[in-house]
Amino acid sequence: MAIDEKYLELIxxxxxxxxxxxxxxELEAFLAENAEGRALSEGFQSLCSTLDAEDxxxxxxxLKHVVMNSLPKTASRxxxxxxxxxxxxxxxxxxxxxxxxxxxxxxxxxxSGQLQQGAFNDVTGxxxxxxxxxxxxxxxxxxxxxxxxxxxxxxxxxxxxxxxxDFDVSTNGPIDIVASYEDKTVWFNGFAQLESTGTSISAxxxxxxxxxxxxxxxxxxxxxxxSRNLSIKLQFFANGEPVHQAMLEYExx
Amino acid sequence: MNxxxxxxxxxxxxxxxxxxxxxxxxxxxxxxxxxxxRMLHSRDDARDVTQTVFLKVYExxxxxxxxxxxxxxxxxxxxxxxxxxxxxxxRMEPLDTDAVSQTRGPEQQATSEQLSEGVQMALMAINxxxxxxxxxxxxxxxxxxxISEILDVPEKTVKSRLYTARQLLREQLERxxxx
Numbered sequence: 536m537a538i539d540e541k542y543l544e545l546i547x548x549x550x551x552x553x554x555x556x557x558x559x560x561e562l563e564a565f566l567a568e569n570a571e572g573r574a575l576s577e578g579f580q581s582l583c584s585t586l587d588a589e590d591x592x593x594x595x596x597x598l599k600h601v602v603m604n605s606l607p608k609t610a611s612r613x614x615x616x617x618x619x620x621x622x623x624x625x626x627x628x629x630x631x632x633x634x635x636x637x638x639x640x641x642x643x644x645x646x647s648g649q650l651q652q653g654a655f656n657d658v659t660g661x662x663x664x665x666x667x668x669x670x671x672x673x674x675x676x677x678x679x680x681x682x683x684x685x686x687x688x689x690x691x692x693x694x695x696x697x698x699x700x701d702f703d704v705s706t707n708g709p710i711d712i713v714a715s716y717e718d719k720t721v722w723f724n725g726f727a728q729l730e731s732t733g734t735s736i737s738a739x740x741x742x743x744x745x746x747x748x749x750x751x752x753x754x755x756x757x758x759x760x761x762s763r764n765l766s767i768k769l770q771f772f773a774n775g776e777p778v779h780q781a782m783l784e785y786e787x788x
Numbered sequence: 789m790n791x792x793x794x795x796x797x798x799x800x801x802x803x804x805x806x807x808x809x810x811x812x813x814x815x816x817x818x819x820x821x822x823x824x825x826r827m828l829h830s831r832d833d834a835r836d837v838t839q840t841v842f843l844k845v846y847e848x849x850x851x852x853x854x855x856x857x858x859x860x861x862x863x864x865x866x867x868x869x870x871x872x873x874x875x876x877x878x879r880m881e882p883l884d885t886d887a888v889s890q891t892r893g894p895e896q897q898a899t900s901e902q903l904s905e906g907v908q909m910a911l912m913a914i915n916x917x918x919x920x921x922x923x924x925x926x927x928x929x930x931x932x933x934x935i936s937e938i939l940d941v942p943e944k945t946v947k948s949r950l951y952t953a954r955q956l957l958r959e960q961l962e963r964x965x966x967x
Binding site for chain 2: 594
């Protein structure tokens with residue numbers, strides 16, 4: 536037998552503490568005589584207790600930092616962000632934007648000859664053309680870290696013969712990231728970034744050093760002509776002190 | 789010392805005080821993230837939605853109408869952004885939980901973790917309008933009148949939807965043997 540809609544409402548109102556005394560008395564009288572109503576009431580109470588007992592999840596600890604670093608320099612009342620900024624503020628588009636924006640802002644192309652001639656520093660002034668890898672570069676390894684000084688992800692992507700180290704990080708202050716590897720046949724082959732300010736990168740042999748401050752998205756390109764297995768050691772330093780270390784492993788498919 | 793209320797913080801934000809915005813962020817990051825997670829059942833999507841919500845709030849400070857409470861504004865943005873993600877990813881249709889229901893019989897005692905997962909699966913199996921109202925009531929602790937303000941529907945509609953949502957959830961939980 537279906538329960539009158541009125542009593543369904545009273546059962547729910549009672550659970551939510553939104554019931555008047557006379558309604559409460561009416562509900563109690565109904566439940567005293569109706570087993571189906573009692574079962575329904577107990578079912579709803581049990582459900583609501585279960586829902587209310589569910590713990591809230593903790594957001595990622597770096598999220599606050601990421602949000603604060605993503606804010607436009609000025610709020611809307613003084614300046615409306617341009618279309619480009621609006622587009623880049625959509626997280627899902629950020630990765631796709633990295634490569635395209637790299638062309639617009641800064642992109643460094645280094646051929647093997649330059650590297651073989653010796654070390655060079657602060658290559659951010661070099662600008663060249665860029666191959667379009669886009670989302671065709673699948674992730675083959677990924678690291679996620681969450682330290683007080685730096686948080687975010689580093690993803691290794693493959694677009695033969697190029698390996699792309701995709702940094703999406705947020706820091707509390709200046710952090711030096713050193714990527715190093717042993718294989719001498721693998722060359723530092725380029726660099727792209729989402730933002731054009733505050734960049735410092737240097738490459739010396741098989742060591743690449745990037746200075747990061749705030750929320751940053753960088754792509755470092757390595758030329759791996761033989762698609763050889765590669766171990767890339769990542770070290771993170773704050774004020775010269777190591778704060779994190781991890782390995783990215785590439786295994787040929 | 790008492791922290792300033794939302795209205796005071798919003799006024800400070802509008803005057804360019806980023807520290808005030810950070811205080812609001814700390815205050816609402818968790819409920820916004822949880823609202824998005826419950827709507828989407830994905831931590832990654834919830835993280836992205838939370839980020840987008842706060843950016844939108846910051847970019848639209850001038851459009852904030854002080855006759856509404858700040859939380860009702862930000863919760864509304866959070867739910868709308870979550871629904872946008874559902875639409876973009878073609879996940880508007882309630883999830884078919886038959887596969888889940890076949891994995892566990894009603895006679896089995898659900899552990900706390902299974903219960904929590906069962907609750908979330910049941911939530912995903914109901915229409916997003918009903919899901920939103922359950923989230924606001926049971927996870928964010930909003931009253932009928934607050935939900936009415938957030939969703940911009942009469943209180944009577946809030947109650948009606950909530951009761952229906954609970955009934956649907958009960959049926960889902962019984963089907964998957966969680967409750």
